[in-house]
Amino acid sequence: MEQNGRIAILxxxxxxxxxxxxxxxxxxxxxxxxxxxxxxxxxxxFTLRHYAExxxxxxxxxxxxxxxxxxxxxxxxxxxxxxPVAYYLSFFAGDKxxxxxxxxxxxxxxxxxLRVLSWKVILGGSGALASFLSWLGLAQEGxxxxxxxxxxxxxxxxxxxxxxxxxxIFAGLERIDKDLLEAAYDLGCNRxxxxxxVTLPLSLPGVLAGFLFVFIPTVGEYVTPALVGGPxxxxxxxxxxxxxxxxxxxxxxxxxxxxxxxxVLVPLFILSRFVRLSELAGL
Amino acid sequence: xxRSISLGSTYFWLLAIFLYLPIFLLVLFSFNDAESLRFPxxxxxxxxxxxxxxxxxxxxxxxxxxxxxxxxxxxATILGTMAAIAVVRYEFPGKQLLLVVAALPxxxxxxxxxxxxxxLFRQLVDVELSLxxxxxxxxxxxxxxxxxxxxxxxxxxxxxxxxxAMDLGCTYWGALRRVTLPICLxxxxxxxxxxxxxxxxxxxxxxxxxxxxATLPIYMYSQLRFPRKLPIIVAxxxxxxxxxxxxxxxxxxxxRRDAVGEVSEPDV
Numbered sequence: 001m002e003q004n005g006r007i008a009i010l011x012x013x014x015x016x017x018x019x020x021x022x023x024x025x026x027x028x029x030x031x032x033x034x035x036x037x038x039x040x041x042x043x044x045x046f047t048l049r050h051y052a053e054x055x056x057x058x059x060x061x062x063x064x065x066x067x068x069x070x071x072x073x074x075x076x077x078x079x080x081x082x083x084p085v086a087y088y089l090s091f092f093a094g095d096k097x098x099x100x101x102x103x104x105x106x107x108x109x110x111x112x113x114l115r116v117l118s119w120k121v122i123l124g125g126s127g128a129l130a131s132f133l134s135w136l137g138l139a140q141e142g143x144x145x146x147x148x149x150x151x152x153x154x155x156x157x158x159x160x161x162x163x164x165x166x167x168x169i170f171a172g173l174e175r176i177d178k179d180l181l182e183a184a185y186d187l188g189c190n191r192x193x194x195x196x197x198v199t200l201p202l203s204l205p206g207v208l209a210g211f212l213f214v215f216i217p218t219v220g221e222y223v224t225p226a227l228v229g230g231p232x233x234x235x236x237x238x239x240x241x242x243x244x245x246x247x248x249x250x251x252x253x254x255x256x257x258x259x260x261x262x263x264v265l266v267p268l269f270i271l272s273r274f275v276r277l278s279e280l281a282g283l
Numbered sequence: 284x285x286r287s288i289s290l291g292s293t294y295f296w297l298l299a300i301f302l303y304l305p306i307f308l309l310v311l312f313s314f315n316d317a318e319s320l321r322f323p324x325x326x327x328x329x330x331x332x333x334x335x336x337x338x339x340x341x342x343x344x345x346x347x348x349x350x351x352x353x354x355x356x357x358x359a360t361i362l363g364t365m366a367a368i369a370v371v372r373y374e375f376p377g378k379q380l381l382l383v384v385a386a387l388p389x390x391x392x393x394x395x396x397x398x399x400x401x402x403l404f405r406q407l408v409d410v411e412l413s414l415x416x417x418x419x420x421x422x423x424x425x426x427x428x429x430x431x432x433x434x435x436x437x438x439x440x441x442x443x444x445x446x447x448a449m450d451l452g453c454t455y456w457g458a459l460r461r462v463t464l465p466i467c468l469x470x471x472x473x474x475x476x477x478x479x480x481x482x483x484x485x486x487x488x489x490x491x492x493x494x495x496x497a498t499l500p501i502y503m504y505s506q507l508r509f510p511r512k513l514p515i516i517v518a519x520x521x522x523x524x525x526x527x528x529x530x531x532x533x534x535x536x537x538x539r540r541d542a543v544g545e546v547s548e549p550d551v
């Protein structure tokens with residue numbers, strides 16, 4: 001009985017906070033997508049108009065699809081870049097591994113906005129890379145190189161996320177019992193077979209965690225596309241933002257935001273059927 | 284064996300260069316005596332840093348960010364720690380549900396949370412947008428981060444220390460205050476710092492919740508439209524870079540010290 005009291009005291013503030021400022025807002029957002037408009041009488045009228053409009057608008061759906069594909073691509077690419085480093089650190093770096101890991105992790109803590117900005121400075125038409133190359137006589141003055149393209153978005157996001165992804169993959173590799181590798185060698189596996197059949201499968205939880213680490217925020221991304229993406233590089237997040245800050249069509253914005261939520265949570269839900277997600281968090 | 288080691292370390296250092304070069308360029312350009320950020324460099328100057336001191340709005344925004352960062356991270360640390368203690372130490376009905384809900388802010392794009400809170404504040408309860416609404420949003424995304432960090436630490440030491448304190452006459456809350464919290468202190472500190480850094484850097488959600496007083500990322504982003512201000516922003520960025528690297532190394536040092544202490548504890 002006494003124990004129940006303790007649990008109640010410890011949990012009540014957080015539970016109330018999360019209900020009031022997280023669950024209810026999400027629910028209200030869902031309901032709001034059925035509203036006619038954001039102001040006056042339109043606020044209380046129920047309508048499916050925005051749903052009809054959304055699903056009839058091929059441009060919206062294509063942009064959503066493209067954003068998911070781009071996020072998927074960026075996530076896979078980031079994992080591919082981060083894995084070798086995590087593998088090297090965990091298996092070959094010896095005593096220095098934590099120092100070296102810190103070297104890779106530190107940039108992750110540097111302001112996200114600044115790191116995106118640095119790529120805008122580098123990739124700009126008259127920016128660092130272009131002017132550096134033309135200074136060396138390797139490229140013509142005024143070439144735009146990568147800036148304002150989907151490729152610029154991919155490179156910038158890859159840069160932003162590599163350190164974040166190296167960490168869970170490293171943690172996953174560290175959890176592998178090294179005796180299993182010995183056993184594989186004893187049973188006649190060579191290094192490649194051991195990696196393919198033992199190390200890689202056992203590292204998958206860490207890899208998956210790293211993948212989700214990138215995929216989830218990237219689906220909602222709009223800052224990087226706005227700064228380096230140009231008209232071809234905009235993502236779904238940009239039009240969600242515009243519904244609130246420019247077009248002032250809040251119900252449509254709520255619906256788009258809901259669509260984004262579904263796109264992230266459905267794969268996560270399917271995944272949770274097969275893996276315990278808490279395992280991915282390293283708990 | 285030997286070959287793969289050198290291959291691995293070559294890749295490691297190439298990646299490190301890839302990660303640090305853009306940051307280094309930003310600092311380099313902050314001392315460059317030209318408005319456009321391009322090569323060749325035109326000479327050394329500190330005038331962008333001098334201009335910073337006169338940029339009142341910018342200092343205001345930096346101050347706002349620090350204020351919001353401190354109180355929202357404190358609140359998140361308190362809430363997250365209390366919940367983490369309950370979750371690690373006790374079994375109760377609905378625990379799985381609580382864990383799922385508490386983790387959700389981590390797996391939802393922050394834009395969605397920003398949109399949801401904006402609709403709540405402006406359409407349901409009619410609260411003026413301000414630094415308060417921004418900070419509340421930051422608490423939502425920081426609670427799961429704090430819970431993860433503190434729970435990991437709590438799971439690492441046995442409950443019998445608390446029981447011993449209670450056998451010696453402490454009340455439960457006394458044991459919590461005099462045994463559990465001191466043991467968790469490094470984790471609480473790490474959690475606070477992580478939450479603070481997240482708050483000070485948050486843009487994607489804050490932009491929906493901010494009123495007339497801007498936070499630093501909001502102000503910086505709004506200034507990016509003016510190319511002539513870019514060097515000043517870059518100078519400010521360089522200062523933030525150096526400061527944040529200092530903070531990280533400090534908290535890493537704390538964590539390391541903590542980890543060493545753990546090894547010397549007797550096995551239970």
